[in-house]
Amino acid sequence: MTIFFFLLVHVLDTALVRVSPEAYDETIAIYKNPVVNLMEYGLAAAVLFHALNGLRVIAVDFWSKGPRYQKQMLWVSVGLWVVLMAGAFYPIMEHSLRDLFGS
Incomplete structure (x- = not known):
């Protein structure tokens, strides 16, 4: 949505x-305000999670051992998502952080 x-x-x-x-x-x-910038970060989070989860679902569906390892693949997807979103925080939120805390 x-x-x-x-x-x-x-x-x-x-x-x-x-x-x-x-x-x-x-x-x-x-x-150009922090609320919209935070919404952009949320959008990036949703798209990235959707992409990683989609890859996991593909692996579950098309890999013979996929159903057996779906729980582990979920945690790998979540872990990757957390790491990538942490790395994306500053580049996405840079303008708002500069406005809030100065250059």
Whole structure:
């Protein structure tokens, strides 16, 4: 649902460029706040978890030993997700962190 909402908003705000470039600039300025930045981080978290879990499901379905190891693969997926999201925190949240704590 998060991805759908993001895509809907993205299409609508990009369409503003043709209608009114000033309205587009104002809309993009609204997005430059910590709440929206945190939502972007949440979106990245959802997409990454979905991708890793999808790979796990593929392995369970198409690997003969997949069902036997699905619990271990789940924990590997979650572990990878945590590590990758920790590494993505600063690059995604950089602008908000600079605004909150100074350059």
